[in-house]
Structure formats: structure tokens, C-alpha cells
Amino acid sequence: MRIHVQNPPDDRLFAVTPAQWQAAVARGPALGRLDVSFAEDDAGFAAAMQDAEVLLTWTKVVKARFPPGALPHAAPHLRVVACTSAGLDRLAPFDWLPENVVLLNNRGTHAAKAGEFAIMALLMLASHMPRFATQQREGRWESRFGSVLAGRTVCIVGLGSLGGAAARQARAFGMRVLGVRASAGAHPDCAEVHGTDGLDAVLPQAEFLLLACPLTPATRGLLDARRLRLLPRGAKVVNMARGAVWDQDAVCDLLDSGHLDGAITDVTVPEPLPPDSRLWRTPNLMVVPHVSSDDPATYNDRTLDILLHNLAELQAGRPAPNRVDPARGY
């Protein structure tokens, strides 16, 4: 199999190295002969696409290289496009993707780090850390006590790799976890799981709200101003999904008015957030520059394990677990 890895230029943290590749192949499933190439420049990409069957790369590379209609000509043998991101919303709509090409996301790479970020954020909100960061900007010492997480209710929207890891951590700390996802059904770490149509009934119970769903046509603007106001006074919110899943201005308004007690967001609209954005200065809001779920110490190893596992499944004629359904968007 002919595989090409197109790395982003000058990314020392996340560029996949030949050594990482060899180690992954050594511990991975039997796949027959694998011919791999690596590049980070234009010429290397164009040359490799002449015969590559599998491309592992970043969403921004796919976006730039494959406008609608371009792929069949630019990469005539390509059968698998594997992205290093879990959320491929920047590649929607998927009109650039030929029907005979499998698109894989990187769901599963992020769980351990995302779970730690999630419980960190919940603990920070319980302990009023965004409030203290706001007070620190003003040089103001003002005590406010917080309680432990046990017994408190968190609503987690999205129960995939990120949301599932968040639910597991929250349950381990004794929280009551109410899950919301596209399709209802039991989850081992949730006391209840509701479909998205049950969200309005769950929000008034949510002392904590954590967003961890993919951005799709169905989730864009899901937490609009009306729904955010359904949260009880004093609620605390975390966004690890995408900035466009909630109405960011409404969140700021509800923090300004004191209806929301605190917020931590790893995602904004736009990214990077410009210096004059109100988010930087909204009280009791902490802005994190989209790093919640990426652990450079383990990222590439997990990415390659997932890719090789998916290739083995495809080779065996089974569905690829990370295949993206263009209709659902994830």
C-alpha cells in the first residue's frame, strides 16, 4: 500500500516522523507491504499524489489542495484521506469528496487529554477560578468558597470520544451526569441519556454544562440565547466543542448579568481570537487557545495506531471505525 504523510511546515510538536511511523507499524496490525513518504512542501505533496493510495494529513491541507472536483485529477489513486483532527467541520460541505474515497477522522486520539481537561474545567468552575482570574486582573483579593463536585449535576452534550471521557471523569468524582446526544440510549457513565430534542428539559437541571459535540448542521447554534437562558442562575459552562455550537455573545451577556457564574471555553469564533474581542474581558470567563484535547507526547502515536487499525479493517472488507459520514458531518 502506498501511503503519504503530508506534515504541516515547521511544526516540531505535531509533525509525524519516520521513527514514529516505523514504531507504529511494528506494533500495529499486519498490512502487507507499506510504502510511505513524508513531505511538508508543495512539490513533495504533488509528487506523492501521483501514486498515493492513502493520505494522512491536516484538515487545512485537504481544504487547500482539494477544492470541489480537484481530487480525482490531482490524486488519481487516492482511496483514503485520513485527517489528524477529530472534528472535520472545516471540510464541510463534503462536495469535494468523491464517493469512492473514504474520509477518516482522528476520533479516539484525544480521549485521555480531553477527559483531564474536562474534569479540570469542572473543578475550576466549582472553585471559582475564572472569577479569581478576573479579580487578579483588578488586583482584588475577595474570598469565595466552592464545594466539591460530588452530588452535583452536569449536562454533557455529545458523548463521543471527548464527551465520553468527560462523563467518565465526572462520574469518578461523584457527579450526576446527564448526557445529550443525537440519538438517545444508555451510556455507562451517564445517569440519563437524552436525544437532542430533550435538551430543553435537561438544561434547567444543569448546574454545570459541558459541550463536547462535533460541529454539524444539527449542532451549529444549538446553544442559542434562548436555550442558554434555560440554565439555572449560577450555572457554570464549559465549551470543548466548537465556538459556533453556542451563541458566544449570549454567553458573554449572561456572564455580564451574573446569570452564569463562570465559563471556560477552549474554542471561539473566530480563532485566533482578535485582541479586541469582548471575550478577553468578560468577567468570570477564561479563554483557552484551543488546546484542550491535544497531548503532543502521545498524539502522533495514537494517530498512527488509529490509521493503521482503520486500514486493516478496510483491507479485511469491514467498515472503517473512523469513517466520516458526509451526511452527518462526523
Add this chain to the structure above:
Amino acid sequence: MRIHVQNPPDDRLFAVTPAQWQAAVARGPALGRLDVSFAEDDAGFAAAMQDAEVLLTWTKVVKARFPPGALPHAAPHLRVVACTSAGLDRLAPFDWLPENVVLLNNRGTHAAKAGEFAIMALLMLASHMPRFATQQREGRWESRFGSVLAGRTVCIVGLGSLGGAAARQARAFGMRVLGVRASAGAHPDCAEVHGTDGLDAVLPQAEFLLLACPLTPATRGLLDARRLRLLPRGAKVVNMARGAVWDQDAVCDLLDSGHLDGAITDVTVPEPLPPDSRLWRTPNLMVVPHVSSDDPATYNDRTLDILLHNLAELQAGRPAPNRVDPARGY
């Protein structure tokens, strides 16, 4: 037994209520007849001290009411002074305490909340949250990725109620915990336990340092500038002990120079920290207004359980578990 509870004036969060007292007595050990009184003013205190045998109160009340030599005259029947704090360093030296009066601290009340604060702080430092709070003050979006805690080394100074809870959480997240305390000896959540004289050898291994010891003559200034410089470059530090345990200016210098990667401190010198303190503005340092270990939802219940348990032990002629040794200071 004649017991008096002297509450601080106007403290809705932490004043002990008669209802809390009755509930604690109902679930507590058999102690015979208990006559309890409550006050928060001067007259109520003076009247109660005429016949009280046990006083439960705040360290600042003890400090103000019992200067050296005053107690035997002001409270002739008093045999037990129970404080609602775990750290009684503000009552040292203990020259005000007659030999026939037992002084109790409140060690044990804080473990659950302190453990959550500790793991929150370690997760925050692993995810560079103090750095992002600094960047937020400047409206600056700059990614920096962090790794999970598993496999990383934390040195915890102090393995009492707070440090023990921190060690338990750190171990649950897969960290290698190196404990340091006055007397060496095994601890179930530590890979190694060293005496204070081993601190210099442990510090160079500490990717994370967490201070959770009492402030005593032996720990005052323990982390001086020389010892802080023994930490490896990029080390991350948490102080849940007392501000005087470390050289606060040296910590700021090492953050300014970039030797330390980040810091979170719940304690400062002085408290409250004045608006012009350099701590508010030191990069990658988050200041928390001394709230790490107090959970108002559970504080008084645990305080009363501990007091009644200690009274039962004394009544049975056994040592009180929370008795403070004036020579050690805790």
C-alpha cells in the same frame, strides 16, 4: 458537659447553627448531657466563659480573647479549646495556653475539598492555565499544548490531611508521588517518602511541587530561594500550605526569568494581598484568595463530627486525635 460555640460575627457561610449542632449530636458518639450555647458578640462570650468547659471557635477569637496569662481568669472551667482551622500557626507561640487545657485543631475537615483543589491545580499547570490567564490579560491568543499527568513526577511536601488527599488524587491520575514530611516512613499513595532532610535531593526530580505542610518553626522559609532553584527548569509549583513556607519573591523571580513554568498559590504574605503586590502581575502565576480547602456545604458538619469524636476520646481517657502539640506547632 458545658460547651460554648463562639461564631464570627455576620458569617452566614461558616457560622455553626443550633440545627447543625443537634444533627451532629444525633449522629455522634454518646457523651452524656451536653449544654451548648452560641454567641457571636462580646457579651455572649464573656458570659459563657464563666462556666464553659469546651470552647469551639475561630483562631482569631482565641488570639484576641486569650493573651498570655488571660485564660485561667477569663475562663476558669475551660478544659478544651477547639479551633475551626487546621493550621493554628497564628496562635504560636503557645504561651497563652495553660498546661491543663487541651488545644484541638480541625485537621480532617478539609481533605475532600483540598484533594480536589490539588488535582485541579496540577491539571491546570499541566495545561498551562496560569499562562493562558496571563495571555488573556494581554488579549493574546497563543497556543501551547500540555500533556496528561500520567507518568509525571510530583513532590508533595506535607502528608497530613491536605497532602495525603493530594497524594491520593495524584496517584489516581497515574503520577509518581514523592512525599516529603517531618518524619520519613511509607505512605500508601507515595512511591517514596523522604524526611525533610531529603528535600534537596528530591527537588531536582520534581516536575511538579505541591506544598501542603503546616507552618511551623521547621517549615517557615523551607522553600527558600536556594531550594527553589533546585527545581528543574520548567517546573510547576502549587502552594496550599502557608505563604511563609516559601520565599514568595523568589518564586516571582523564577517565574519572571522563565525557570518556573507556572504557579498557583492559595496563600500569600500578607493576606489579603494588597492591590500593588507584584504577585498579581507576575506572569504565569495565579493567585487564589485562600479558599482551596474549605467547602461551606460540608465544613460545619465535619467540624462538629471531629469535635465530638475528640471529646469522646478524652472522656474515655484516650489521647485526642486532633490535639495540637505546642512544641511542634501542629
